[in-house]
Amino acid sequence: MRRLWAAIVLPLAVAACGPSQEDAAAYADAVRCYNASSMYSQMFLVTGEQESTRRLLDHAKALRSQAIALGDKIGKDEKAVTAEFKNDDTGYLHRFYIVGGGGSLTPTGFAASEVLYCNLTPLLQQ
Numbered sequence: 001m002r003r004l005w006a007a008i009v010l011p012l013a014v015a016a017c018g019p020s021q022e023d024a025a026a027y028a029d030a031v032r033c034y035n036a037s038s039m040y041s042q043m044f045l046v047t048g049e050q051e052s053t054r055r056l057l058d059h060a061k062a063l064r065s066q067a068i069a070l071g072d073k074i075g076k077d078e079k080a081v082t083a084e085f086k087n088d089d090t091g092y093l094h095r096f097y098i099v100g101g102g103g104s105l106t107p108t109g110f111a112a113s114e115v116l117y118c119n120l121t122p123l124l125q126q
Contacts, residue, residue, distance in 0.1 A: 019074035
């Protein structure tokens with residue numbers, strides 16, 4: 001009988017001490033939106049729109065801090081969290097933009113969905 005109780009109570013106690021689903025979801029959103037913000041800022045950098053670039057990068061910086069803090073709550077160290085950032089990921093860049101002649105960047109449908117998901121447009125209209 002004691003083994004039965006241990007088999008029931010121990011997993012519940014461990015689950016109660018582990019990361020919450022809300023923290024894990026918030027972490028995933030912070031990483032996703034950090035990537036979108038930093039990637040989206042590149043288009044504004046290329047077109048010379050410094051204010052939009054600054055706003056997006058400031059937002060990305062805040063999301064980076066949030067992702068690192070949430071990562072700690074769910075058991076990921078800073079190195080593991082930063083490994084999920086797409087700063088130098090060429091594949092992600094080409095998923096986000098169509099790179100044209102002369103270095104132009106045209107957002108793809110994926111980029112549009114990430115900008116919408118992360119609600120980045122109102123950030124640029126402040």
